[in-house]
Amino acid sequence: MTTPRTTFHPRPRRRRATAMVVAAAALVALSGCSASAGAGDVVTLNFFQFKPEAVGNFTAIIKDFEAENPGIRVSQNSVPDPDTAIRTLLVKDKVPDVLTLNVNGNYGELARACIFADLGENPVAKTVNPAVQDIVQSLGTCGADGTGEVNALPFASNASGILYNPDIFAANGVEVPTTWTELVAAADTFQANGVSPFFCTMKDSWTANPAFVNLGGTLMPDGFFDTLREESTNGADTVSFAQDFAEAADKEAMLFDYCQDNFASRDYNAGNKAFADGESAMYLQGSYAIPAIRANNPDAAIGSFPYPVTDDADARVVVSGVDVGIMIGRDTPHAAEAQKFVDYLMSPDVVTAYSEAQSTFSPLKDAAPNNDPALAGLEPYFSAGTIIGFIDHQIPAAVPLPNLLQTLVITGDTETFLADLDSEWDKVAARTTTQRQGK
Numbered sequence: 001m002t003t004p005r006t007t008f009h010p011r012p013r014r015r016r017a018t019a020m021v022v023a024a025a026a027l028v029a030l031s032g033c034s035a036s037a038g039a040g041d042v043v044t045l046n047f048f049q050f051k052p053e054a055v056g057n058f059t060a061i062i063k064d065f066e067a068e069n070p071g072i073r074v075s076q077n078s079v080p081d082p083d084t085a086i087r088t089l090l091v092k093d094k095v096p097d098v099l100t101l102n103v104n105g106n107y108g109e110l111a112r113a114c115i116f117a118d119l120g121e122n123p124v125a126k127t128v129n130p131a132v133q134d135i136v137q138s139l140g141t142c143g144a145d146g147t148g149e150v151n152a153l154p155f156a157s158n159a160s161g162i163l164y165n166p167d168i169f170a171a172n173g174v175e176v177p178t179t180w181t182e183l184v185a186a187a188d189t190f191q192a193n194g195v196s197p198f199f200c201t202m203k204d205s206w207t208a209n210p211a212f213v214n215l216g217g218t219l220m221p222d223g224f225f226d227t228l229r230e231e232s233t234n235g236a237d238t239v240s241f242a243q244d245f246a247e248a249a250d251k252e253a254m255l256f257d258y259c260q261d262n263f264a265s266r267d268y269n270a271g272n273k274a275f276a277d278g279e280s281a282m283y284l285q286g287s288y289a290i291p292a293i294r295a296n297n298p299d300a301a302i303g304s305f306p307y308p309v310t311d312d313a314d315a316r317v318v319v320s321g322v323d324v325g326i327m328i329g330r331d332t333p334h335a336a337e338a339q340k341f342v343d344y345l346m347s348p349d350v351v352t353a354y355s356e357a358q359s360t361f362s363p364l365k366d367a368a369p370n371n372d373p374a375l376a377g378l379e380p381y382f383s384a385g386t387i388i389g390f391i392d393h394q395i396p397a398a399v400p401l402p403n404l405l406q407t408l409v410i411t412g413d414t415e416t417f418l419a420d421l422d423s424e425w426d427k428v429a430a431r432t433t434t435q436r437q438g439k
Contacts, residue, residue, distance in 0.1 A: 043337045044073040048089075048096035050082035051324065053291065057357055058100075065344045072337050074098075090115060095329035097338045103152055103322035104393045108140030111151040117328040118142065120150035122339065124346045131385035132157055132363040136322055139393055152325035153346060154363035156354055159304075159378040160210045160286035160319040160390070163293075167301045168195060168281045176305050176377065178313040180251070187258045190281045199280035200259035200409075201271035208405035209392050211255055211284045214307035214319050215248040217391045225394040232429035241425070242418040249414040251309070255284065256409035264410055276300040288323060290359040290374050302374035306381055318381035321390045323360055398431075399424045 049058050055078050062074045077096070079085040083106050089095060095115055101107050110116070119125050125133075132154045141148035169176070169186075172193050177183040187197035201207045221227075227239045256263070260280065269292075275283040276297035283289070293300050306316045326345055328338045344350065348364060355362045355370050361382045362370065369379050381387060395401050401421070408417040 042071055042073055043334050044075055045098055045334060045338055045341060046096040047074050047076045047341075048082075048086065048099040048101075049076050049078045050086075050099075050101055052078055052080075054324075054354075054358060057354055061345065061350055061354075065341060068344075069340060072340065074341060086110070095331065097329055097332040097334055098341055099327045099329070100155065100324050101152070101327065103136050103139060103154065103325035104390070105139065105395065105397060107152065107325065108393070111142060112140040114142035115330055116142070116151040117330045117332070117335070118149035118151065119153055119328065119342070122343075124343050125150055125153060127346065127348075127364050128154060129363050129365050129367075129385065131387055132320070132322065135320065135387070135389040136325060138389055152322070152327045153342070154322040154324075155326045155345060155351065156322070156324040156358060156360035157320050157363045157382070158286055158288045158323040158360055159375070159382055159387075160214060160321070161304045161306045161378045163275065163283040163285055163289065163374070164303045164305065165275070165278055165281055165301045166303045168278065169303075172281070174281070176303070177308050178305075178316070179308045179311045181311050183308050184254070186281075187255075191258060196260045196280040197258040198255065198260075198282050198284055199266070199271050199274045200256060200263035200284065201266045201268050202256075202259075202264045202406055202410060203267040203270075205402035205406035207268055207271070207285070208252070208256070208409050209402060210286055210319075211307075212248065212252050212401075212405055213390045213392050215251050215309055216245055217319055217388050218307070218309040218315070218317060219248045220244055220391070225391070228425070229429075232426070241421040245418060245421075246414065249408065249417055252405070253408060253412045253414055257412070259409075272296055286319075287359050287361070287375055287378065290372070304374060304377040306378060316381070316386075318378050318387050319390055320361070320382060320387040321393065322363065323358075324354075395425070396428045398428045 047058075047062070049055065055076065058076055062076060066073060082101070086099070086101070090110075099116075101110075133150070136152050136154055137150070141151055143149050164176070168190075172189060172195060174186045174189055175182075177186050190197040221239065221244055224239055224244060231237060231239065260266075266274070271283065271285070272289060272292040273296045274280060276293045278301070287304070290302060293302060306318045308316055326342055328335070328342060332338050346364075348362075348367070351362050351364055352368065354360070356372070359372055359375065360370070361375070361379070362368075369383055392401055399421070404417055404420055404424070408414060
């Protein structure tokens with residue numbers, strides 16, 4: 001299939017400026033919420049909650065917690081741009097008492113800055129699935145990466161696979177693919193039958209990431225990023241994106257050749273609606289998209305399966321990230337009350353109820369599987385711990401990976417993509433080394 005090629009469409013500056021104004025206004029309100037004791041002996045905790053779509057869930061959780069703990073009040077604060085908001089609070093030395101954040105590369109930087117308390121010795125930390133906690137630890141801790149403190153506990157995990165429409169598969173006589181060859185054959189069958197194999201949404205550049213993290217995460221050499229970071233400081237070059245990600249880049253470009261014709265002008269919201277309405281057989285998004293799809297069509301037919309990256313069906317893994325992590329501010333004056341709230345959040349009943357409402361996976365040991373049929377194809381891998389982390393969380397935010405991927409899938413130029421990715425990584429590494437030497 002030949003797809004139209006177009007140029008990158010940057011997000012309008014006006015919209016970003018408006019979002020920043022709203023975030024700044026919200027911060028004024030947030031920083032004005034006192035974390036000191038309220039009237040009498042009531043303690044008020046400042047709870048920084050980053051997911052706007054989960055405000056209602058946490059409102060209900062807080063109500064139940066306060067009913068059981070009349071001496072504690074929890075003030076939930078949610079802002080439009082949480083990454084900017086939390087960094088602004090840090091500059092003002094106003095770390096909230098309890099926080100939720102997406103456990104990604106930005107979280108790792110904050111953890112290494114030692115602004116979160118060490119939760120490793122708390123009994124609730126022992127209830128977490130070790131494979132999930134390893135993903136958190138790999139992103140950074142206060143101390144040596146992976147061996148330092150436990151600065152966040154996973155509250156909800158997601159899984160990145162391929163969503164599919166079981167009705168469309170059945171109507172076209174296609175089985176769920178378990179190998180790369182089968183996936184390509186399925187796409188060819190749908191295309192030949194006049195069905196769009198994938199609905200793609202390249203107006204939002206980040207939507208190229210899910211396929212890349214699955215392809216690259218499965219195909220890259222063990223320890224790739226550890227070696228790349230080390231060699232960025234010592235001048236060696238035994239690994240590189242050009243050398244070790246060529247197959248992943250080729251397969252990324254190949255998948256996006258099966259997108260609908262207008263894929264460069266469609267955004268994520270349009271994709272969720274289109275898939276909900278049965279406009280494609282598959283959707284290159286993970287469990288995090290399911291609530292949005294169902295918001296468009298509660299009866300949408302949704303199944304899932306892990307990316308079959310190679311022709312070895314037994315080599316399949318599921319890319320998983322901690323969608324919501326819980327932290328406590330390191331210097332909170334209400335450590336005991338904050339820990340009591342965190343213990344409540346991490347209780348099995350609360351975690352399970354949230355997982356069912358938000359189509360996530362429980363990160364707790366021996367948790368009952370999420371029975372959502374849309375997750376059935378991914379659940380066994382999660383429960384078995386056959387999971388790997390999001391590799392884009394290992395790439396510094398200063399490296400414009402989404403924009404580079406957007407250009408890759410629109411142009412199909414894998415050689416330029418890999419060269420640019422190496423170049424951008426080297427630029428960031430050089431700046432980081434210079435900054436360290438200047439200290």
